[in-house]
Amino acid sequence: MTDDPFRQIKFYKSDFIASIRILTAAEGGRQTPPHNPIRWDVMFLGDDDTGYLHMIHPFFIEEPGVYTSQNIPITGTKIAEMYVILEERKPFYREKIYEGMKFTYNEGSKVVAHGEVIELTGLLNT
Numbered sequence: 001m002t003d004d005p006f007r008q009i010k011f012y013k014s015d016f017i018a019s020i021r022i023l024t025a026a027e028g029g030r031q032t033p034p035h036n037p038i039r040w041d042v043m044f045l046g047d048d049d050t051g052y053l054h055m056i057h058p059f060f061i062e063e064p065g066v067y068t069s070q071n072i073p074i075t076g077t078k079i080a081e082m083y084v085i086l087e088e089r090k091p092f093y094r095e096k097i098y099e100g101m102k103f104t105y106n107e108g109s110k111v112v113a114h115g116e117v118i119e120l121t122g123l124l125n126t
Contacts, residue, residue: 013122014081015090016097020058020105020115021077029112033073036060040105040112044096055085056093058105058115080115084123094123 023029034040042056058080060068068074084090097117105113 012083013125014059015056015084015093015123016082016117016121017119018058018080018082018103018115019077019118020060020080020113022075022113023111024075028110030107033075034112035073036068036070038074040107042103042105042115045102045104054089054093057083057085059083079118081121082117090123097123 022033025031037057037059039057042054044054059082060074060078060080062068068078084093097120099117099120101117103115103117104111105115
């Protein structure tokens, strides 16, 4: 068995690309920076599903197709390939997500990052 955390995701096209800014501890974010792959819940700003957390996971990248190593802390603003985890929710997201849409990443009720959709990719083709 391999210890490559990206082994399963390599077979899928991302659903969209986002710019994500990780909040510092001083801003109320995490005490320690996250590492790839991180499993946060996302909340869209202005969401019609008030309080509903969505399972859309980021994989931070250095460039398209090149994931940030799991040994490197993620800080500041980074680009991430985004993956909708629940396949049956993709039709819902296809209607909901648009370029420029803002969202937060949460650990429980705590906001740990702010993001913006910058490009729709595989979500358009599902």
